[in-house]
Amino acid sequence: MSEQITVAGVTVDTRHWIGGRRVASARTFTDLSPIDGAALGEIARGGPDEVHAAVTAAQDAFPGWAATPRAGRAAVLRAVADGVEKRLEELAAVETCDNGALLRSHRRGVMPRVAHNFRFFADWLESLGHDDFDTRGHANHVSWDPAGPCALITPWNAPLMLATWKIAPALAAGNTVVLKPAEWSPLTASLLADIAAAAGLPDGVLNVVQGFGEEAGQALVEHHGVRRVSFTGSVPTARRIARSAAANLTPLSLELGGKSPLLVFADADLDLAVDLAVEQYDNAGQVCLAATRLLVEAPIAEEFVRRFTERAAALVQGDPRNEATDVGPNIHPRQVEKIDGFVRRALAAGARAVIGGERGDGLYYRPTLLTDVAQDSEIVQEEVFGPVLTLQTFETEEEAVRLANDTRFGLAATVATGDRERARRVTEQLVAGTVWVNCFFVRDLRAPFGGSRESGVGREGGTWSFDFYCDLKNTVTAPKGWNDHG
Numbered sequence: 001m002s003e004q005i006t007v008a009g010v011t012v013d014t015r016h017w018i019g020g021r022r023v024a025s026a027r028t029f030t031d032l033s034p035i036d037g038a039a040l041g042e043i044a045r046g047g048p049d050e051v052h053a054a055v056t057a058a059q060d061a062f063p064g065w066a067a068t069p070r071a072g073r074a075a076v077l078r079a080v081a082d083g084v085e086k087r088l089e090e091l092a093a094v095e096t097c098d099n100g101a102l103l104r105s106h107r108r109g110v111m112p113r114v115a116h117n118f119r120f121f122a123d124w125l126e127s128l129g130h131d132d133f134d135t136r137g138h139a140n141h142v143s144w145d146p147a148g149p150c151a152l153i154t155p156w157n158a159p160l161m162l163a164t165w166k167i168a169p170a171l172a173a174g175n176t177v178v179l180k181p182a183e184w185s186p187l188t189a190s191l192l193a194d195i196a197a198a199a200g201l202p203d204g205v206l207n208v209v210q211g212f213g214e215e216a217g218q219a220l221v222e223h224h225g226v227r228r229v230s231f232t233g234s235v236p237t238a239r240r241i242a243r244s245a246a247a248n249l250t251p252l253s254l255e256l257g258g259k260s261p262l263l264v265f266a267d268a269d270l271d272l273a274v275d276l277a278v279e280q281y282d283n284a285g286q287v288c289l290a291a292t293r294l295l296v297e298a299p300i301a302e303e304f305v306r307r308f309t310e311r312a313a314a315l316v317q318g319d320p321r322n323e324a325t326d327v328g329p330n331i332h333p334r335q336v337e338k339i340d341g342f343v344r345r346a347l348a349a350g351a352r353a354v355i356g357g358e359r360g361d362g363l364y365y366r367p368t369l370l371t372d373v374a375q376d377s378e379i380v381q382e383e384v385f386g387p388v389l390t391l392q393t394f395e396t397e398e399e400a401v402r403l404a405n406d407t408r409f410g411l412a413a414t415v416a417t418g419d420r421e422r423a424r425r426v427t428e429q430l431v432a433g434t435v436w437v438n439c440f441f442v443r444d445l446r447a448p449f450g451g452s453r454e455s456g457v458g459r460e461g462g463t464w465s466f467d468f469y470c471d472l473k474n475t476v477t478a479p480k481g482w483n484d485h486g
Contacts, residue, residue, distance in 0.1 A: 077172060241254070413432040
């Protein structure tokens with residue numbers, strides 16, 4: 001097996017990164033490009049042995065990294081950010097080939113955000129603190145102690161951005177990391193290991209083990225040397241992770257799926273509302289935050305659908321490397337089968353496809369809008385994770401809120417209205433970790449991020465990330481008992 005492959009003119013090492021060196025495995029798995037189904041290369045397939053080696057390396061590196069002053073850790077994170085920016089075009093090109101997302105999005109938004117993740121948490125680390133306080137003359141001092149090796153398991157829909165959203169705060173907090181990237185899109189994690197090493201990150205502080213969830217992932221969350229587990233992915237996988245982590249009482253942060261609503265009221269700017277709805281096809285619908293349930297006030301529903309179909313018809317679907325493309329492929333044959341299964345069952349149950357409702361060539365699924373769907377139907381209640389939206393109407397504000405909250409998820413919601421007071425009333429009642437009003441996907445790393453109900457456990461972002469990745473300690477000192485002589 002070749003230990004290096006060339007993707008979009010970029011050399012990528014296919015081995016794990018453990019303890020500051022490349023480590024091969026006896027077994028491999030094939031990484032396919034969703035653009036055309038071509039094999040990009042054979043990737044080292046890790047299991048319990050590689051995981052144990054990585055956790056051991058993280059344990060060995062932890063004392064030194066934890067003892068590094070905040071300014072020193074922040075300086076290394078900023079050097080990693082510089083390295084990302086220097087290789088931005090390479091990272092964008094490789095990730096587009098690996099997961100099929102738009103190259104223009106990777107260049108303009110995703111990869112700059114990767115660098116920002118490191119810079120932000122470096123800055124936040126240096127400003128982090130709690131005010132000391134007094135209790136009957138006793139001084140209280142709160143400190144943020146590094147927790148230890150962290151297991152980070154990340155998804156395939158935004159591989160590097162979501163990985164660094166976890167890696168940056170974990171490292172800033174003084175922890176070491178074992179990353180298991182998604183097996184459908186592992187390549188930019190390997191490049192990040194090279195960038196981090198070149199930036200001066202000490203050996204063993206960041207480790208990358210590639211492989212399948214039931215092998216490498218399972219071994220990682222079960223390992224007694226892991227002190228934090230952060231996972232982004234599906235609810236069924238999260239349940240398995242939680243059961244495994246429970247044996248060691250390992251704290252968890254889980255960012256899971258969603259079935260988010262977009263509520264469009266009759267007083268909304270209709271063109272804005274339509275733009276927000278069409279935006280839900282971003283990344284071929286493979287966005288956990290996507291507002292896939294369109295809830296439209298009945299008097300404007302017909303005009304909304306007319307404008308929506310006109311706008312959606314203008315979307316260009318095709319090769320994500322082309323600047324003009326708006327909708328690329330879905331990630332994997334299994335994912336396309338899953339999407340198509342949801343749509344076929346919905347159509348068989350009486351839903352109507354206003355647009356789409358069918359597969360294109362290869363891994364391209366037509367942007368789809370389904371109407372005549374029941375609130376308790378599978379297509380309304382379950383996450384499809386593809387370019388499939390449903391549309392339902394409502395008569396009153398109360399009905400809109402009831403429909404919006406009537407799933408087992410609670411990740412996000414979007415509201416389109418021209419009435420400030422209505423926006424306040426509705427957002428107060430929505431069950432969601434994030435609510436956008438007359439906008440979508442505006443993210444600030446200072447804000448808490450996570451989901452309610454089955455959309456997740458815990459919050460990350462800003463101080464909330466350090467709450468999770470640190471052991472907070474309060475030291476209480478009495479005013480007497482000192483043997484001071486000067």
